[in-house]
Amino acid sequence: MAEDLRYIVKSIVGEENFIDMTPNRSNNYCCGGGGGFLQSGFNEQRLEFGRLKDEQIKATGADYCIAGCHNCHDQIHKLSEHYGGNYPVVHLWTMICLSLGILGPNEREYLGDDLKEVNVFHPETAI
Amino acid sequence: MAEPAIKLGGKRKSIFIDKVKEILPEGGNLNLCLTCGACSSGCPATGLEGMDPRKFLRMAALGMDEEIMSTPWVWMCTLCQRCIYVCPMKIDIPQLVHNVRASWPREKRPKGIIGSCDMALRNDSCSAMGATPEDFTFVVEDVLEEYKEAQPEFADMEAPVDKQGAEFFLNQNSREPVTEPDEMVPLWKILHLAGANWTYGSKGWGGENYCMFLADDDAWKHIIKTSVNHAEDLGCKIYLNTE
Ligand code: SF4
Ligand code: SF4
Numbered sequence: 001m002a003e004d005l006r007y008i009v010k011s012i013v014g015e016e017n018f019i020d021m022t023p024n025r026s027n028n029y030c031c032g033g034g035g036g037f038l039q040s041g042f043n044e045q046r047l048e049f050g051r052l053k054d055e056q057i058k059a060t061g062a063d064y065c066i067a068g069c070h071n072c073h074d075q076i077h078k079l080s081e082h083y084g085g086n087y088p089v090v091h092l093w094t095m096i097c098l099s100l101g102i103l104g105p106n107e108r109e110y111l112g113d114d115l116k117e118v119n120v121f122h123p124e125t126a127i
Numbered sequence: 128m129a130e131p132a133i134k135l136g137g138k139r140k141s142i143f144i145d146k147v148k149e150i151l152p153e154g155g156n157l158n159l160c161l162t163c164g165a166c167s168s169g170c171p172a173t174g175l176e177g178m179d180p181r182k183f184l185r186m187a188a189l190g191m192d193e194e195i196m197s198t199p200w201v202w203m204c205t206l207c208q209r210c211i212y213v214c215p216m217k218i219d220i221p222q223l224v225h226n227v228r229a230s231w232p233r234e235k236r237p238k239g240i241i242g243s244c245d246m247a248l249r250n251d252s253c254s255a256m257g258a259t260p261e262d263f264t265f266v267v268e269d270v271l272e273e274y275k276e277a278q279p280e281f282a283d284m285e286a287p288v289d290k291q292g293a294e295f296f297l298n299q300n301s302r303e304p305v306t307e308p309d310e311m312v313p314l315w316k317i318l319h320l321a322g323a324n325w326t327y328g329s330k331g332w333g334g335e336n337y338c339m340f341l342a343d344d345d346a347w348k349h350i351i352k353t354s355v356n357h358a359e360d361l362g363c364k365i366y367l368n369t370e
Contacts, residue, residue, distance in 0.1 A: 026212050029171050035205030036340025039239035045203050049171045069370055070300040070335070093313035102316055104278060106309045125277040 002026075008092070009066060012099040019060040029053055031067075033075025046075070047082050054079040057087065064112065065089045077110075088112035097121075130177075133191070142190040147226045155219035160184055166210035166220060176200040180210045180220045187223060201227045202237055206340075228342035236341055243337035244346055253350045254333030256301040264288045264329055266304045267311070274312055284319040286311075289361060290326035296358035297325050297367045298334035314369075325367070330357040334370040 002025045010018045021028065032049035040046070053076065057065050065080070067073035067089055077089045090110045097103040098111070101119050105126035108116055120126075148154035166180040173179035178200040187195050195201075206221040214220075233241065243255035252260050271286045287293065297318075303311045318325050331354025338346035358366050 027169075027209075029169070030205045030207035030209060032171060032205060034207060035202075036237070036240045036243075036337060037203065037205055039243050039337060039340075040202045040237040041239050042199065042203055042237070045175050048175060049203065049205070052171045070302060071370070074302075091310070091313070093317060096317055097313040100316075100320070102278075102280070102320075103313065104274075104309075107313050109307060109310065122278050 005068070005092075008096070012095050019062045021056045021060050029056065031072050031075045031079070033071035033073075038071060038074060047079065050075055050079045051083070054083045054085060058083075058085050063087065063114070064095075066092055066095060068092060073110075133186070133189075142187070143192045143196065143227070143230070144187040144190075144223065147223055150226075151219060151222055155222050156216050157184070157218060157223060158188065159216040160188065160218055161216060163215065165213045165215065166218075169213055170204075170210055172200065172204050175203045180204070184218065184220055184223065195227055196230055201231075202240075225342055229344060231342075233341075233343065240337050240341045243335070244341045244343055247333060247336070247338060247350055248346055251330040251353060252333050253331050253336075253353050254301040254305075255335045255337050256305045256333075258301060258305050258333075260329040260332075263299075263304050263327075263332055266308055267327065270308045270311060271315070274315075281316060281319065284315060286315050287326045288332075289329050292362045293324050293326035294363065295323055295325035295365045295367050296361065296363035297327055298354065298369055299327060299332050300334045300370060326361060326363065328354065328357040328361060330354070334368065336370075 006018070029052045031053040032046050037046045037049070057076070065076055065087055067076050073089055073091060080087050080089055088110060094103065094107065094110060097107065098115065098119065102121045103119070104121045105123055144157055148157050151157070160181070162181065162185070164181055167173045167182070170180050176198055178198055183195060183200065201224050204221065204224045206224060208221055210220050211217055228236070246257040247253045247255050249257050250259050252258055252263060254263070267286050267288055271284065275282050275284060299311070331350070336347060336350055338350055355366065
């Protein structure tokens with residue numbers, strides 16, 4: 001699974017543009033979005049839990065972070081804002097469709113400003 | 128600065144950890160701890176509420192039931208299982224945490240998690256946001272029609288609900304249909320281009336399962352059963368969990 005996902009991401013962004021975080025794969029750290037934490041009301045503790053993840057992401061120097069699931073997306077998005085990294089956090093499907101040239105104007109909520117206008121599919125349908 | 132030493136009670140009583148050991152395969156290896164600390168050193172929840180996984184396990188092993196049953200830390204461990212992965216003895220600390228969660232009176236558990244679980248029990252959708260099967264089906268059909276028209280290359284795209292005999296049963300996080308329906312479309316496009324024969328289900332489509340996190344085991348089981356039974360009724364071969 002971990003290797004399949006790397007294959008897909010590298011195919012989309014180009015081998016040279018993929019930066020793994022450290023540690024990675026099964027040694028990686030949970031971002032803090034799981035286990036019900038998002039809805040538990042312990043928001044301060046949740047952000048503290050996620051500090052490791054935010055530092056890991058910043059250490060890669062990557063422009064974007066791709067999240068594999070909704071809980072992670074939600075949590076890492078908040079980490080990016082809270083700790084001031086302000087790196088965009090995107091779903092994998094967004095990047096796949098962008099690379100295929102089929103990502104419409106209304107499917108770009110989470111892309112950063114650098115990619116918002118890139119290769120827009122049916123730009124005339126923007127709302 | 129060192130923390131004050133933990134004081135132990137007198138004689139050994141029947142303790143919570145023994146009950147948990149009885150219900151886990153291999154007892155969750157809960158009595159094999161070497162106190163090496165590998166779990167704690169890589170746990171992002173270490174330090175929250177003055178707790179960490181090794182300490183939690185040691186306190187449980189020492190019979191400090193009151194302390195482990197009352198610390199809100201059990202709601203801050205995300206059950207991510209990294210501690211099991213790095214543990215030389217493969218000790219199942221998250222299962223211990225889950226069982227402690229389950230020992231809290233339901234109404235004392237975090238309100239937000241209770242609320243999301245209760246929403247999922249309201250109707251057959253099993254959606255933590257409470258959306259009904261009718262609402263979900265309507266949104267999917269509506270968005271699909273819109274995109275087929277706006278992007279004619281995808282005029283043949285499908286996003287079926289309850290398609291009998293589809294190969295894949297796909298669940299869906301509630302956030303998209305309820306708050307940002309356009310975000311469902313990229314995945315539909317990928318499935319379309321891949322030629323996948325897939326379907327959503329009107330029952331059990333909600334991908335999130337807060338009853339599991341709430342440690343309400345009966346409700347958790349109800350949600351899984353609703354979804355899987357429906358996938359089986361439709362004759363689907365593969366269950367795709369998008370969560
Ligand atoms: S990693 Fe395993 S053996 Fe080591 S302290 Fe943690 S639970 Fe005990
Ligand atoms: S399962 Fe809980 S205790 Fe274990 S590493 Fe994850 S957060 Fe820490």
